[in-house]
Amino acid sequence: MTDRAAVETRVLRVLRWVVIIGLVLVTLFPFYYMALLSLRPIEEVLQNPGRIWAGPAEWTVSTYREVLSSVDDGGQGFMRLLLNSAIVSVAATMVTLLASIPGAYAVSRLRFTGRRQVHFLFLAVYLFPSILLAIPLFVLFTRLGLRGSLLGLTIVYVAQTVPVSIYMLRNYLTTIPESLEEAAAVDGYTRLQTLRKVVLPLAAPAVMANALYVFMIAWNEFLFALLFLVEDRADWTVSLGLAQLSGGIEVSKTVLMAGSVVLTVPIVIIFFAAERLLTEGLTAGADKG
């Protein structure tokens, strides 16, 4: 080993740990602070803004009570908003998968006119800013009476996620040997049966990963929720409700943080659950060789 190599290796060994610790701090600290602030009484936060630790004895759950209790009880009614978000996200996920699984199968396996051109269509979804789509959709949905409904929002989310979903699934489907489908065809399966009974079980990990991805996008989305749903509080999603909450003057920052925790926790749970599920799916594939 040359001198330079030896010196660099030693320096980088230290630097690597500095980077790792720095990354963990920078990524986790805001979430820790969010949770901490949501549990501290507001008066105390305003007096000591610099504290980054508070023992359980000082915690209060009144912020969560205010966020979650219904509007009639003087709260912010986030339970209702959580339900709305869940309905939209689950519906968007299911519809997207129903459209993208056969779509991805078609793109990866079947020869049809315009197969090559399809990608350009999908590119359009990402090339044009959502604010550009928002204007005509705002007009169109107003005319159709779909604006201000969770259904309208779901349709937009499906359109926004279906191209990526097809792309991801297609990449996975191409790794499944076609001979399996040929065998199924010999056994007298129709194309749809093959897709359902042979391809789908094999692609299960990719489908799950995809479902979680779509769910996350729909759960976190803000712009279209803001444009379409803002008029009627009963239809708000959590993201929108939280943004509207910040506009209120009488709402304290700790309540805002409690709302943020309520919005973030489902996604974080899903994300960590999915990590395990994904690795399990991958190792299961590796076992089979």
Add this chain to the structure above:
Amino acid sequence: MVATEPRQAPPEPPARARRVLTRRQRENRAGLAYLSPTLIVVVVVVVLPVLWTVMLAFQRIRLINLRRAGVFGDYTLANLELVLTSPGFWSSLWTTIVYTVGATLGSIVIGLIAALALRGRFFGRTFVRASVLLPYVAPVVAVTFVWEILLSPQFGLANNWGTRFLGWDQPIAFLSQRQYEVSLLGWHFDVPLALLTVIVFEAWRYFPFAFLFLLARLQAVPAELEEAARVDGAAPTQIFRHILLPQLGPVIALLTVLRFIMTFNKFDDVYLLTGGGAGTEVVSVRVYNFLTARFDIGAASAQALILALGLVVLLVVYLRYLAPRVEGEER
């Protein structure tokens, strides 16, 4: 993209040829049928709106007279003129470009450093890798609020610690101050503070995206390559420069394009952090303000259209002149 298989059309007896043809036709029909739900949704919710925006951009439409809007409206260039000559349009376009380039570069550089640092094995690697992804998966509304509170001049942690431990004279309004004077070695110059903060936020939120792509590529680099270089006495920086970087080139080029497109079109991050104030008004936020404050649909559409066209032009320039050539393309 998928390379289409070579057409298998060897000359065959007529009887068989017809059967092959019908099978091909069936496949064609099935392919279109399977893709049709997707096509319908994308056409209705994306393609038609885009075309409609083009039409709206050339008509004087406000929310009140929207009912009148149709295919055969009065076409005019008034919107474009209004937008291009309106105060703040060009500076907003410039802000968008600075914001996009800064955030794209920032997220890729941090993502690369993260991927290099977290690539090997160490205790707690799974946990660290998962937690690094959090900024990317967490809801944008929640994350922007935490940043706002952390950076707040009144009760923000950053300012509290800054004045207590770093000797700042007074709290810094990170998100609402346009210019901040910095003196360095006797030189005084202004830093666009709010814009810089928004760029840092964007880099923080999206470096995990770059990290995921780069880590996946790094792990596919054959270990023998690095091993051989190390045996030959190459220093880590040399290994990075001459072995890893060339392997990462295509991914970095792809990431640049993806992040550039997404940041250029980004709305919620800036809107939630600053509302477009203090020199952070990117075009998408400006379009939103046109739409909601003035109900001027025509002008908003024209502006959105200019945004999309600007993106296309910048992408063409990038792909034509600046993008690293993909390895193997020359071969």
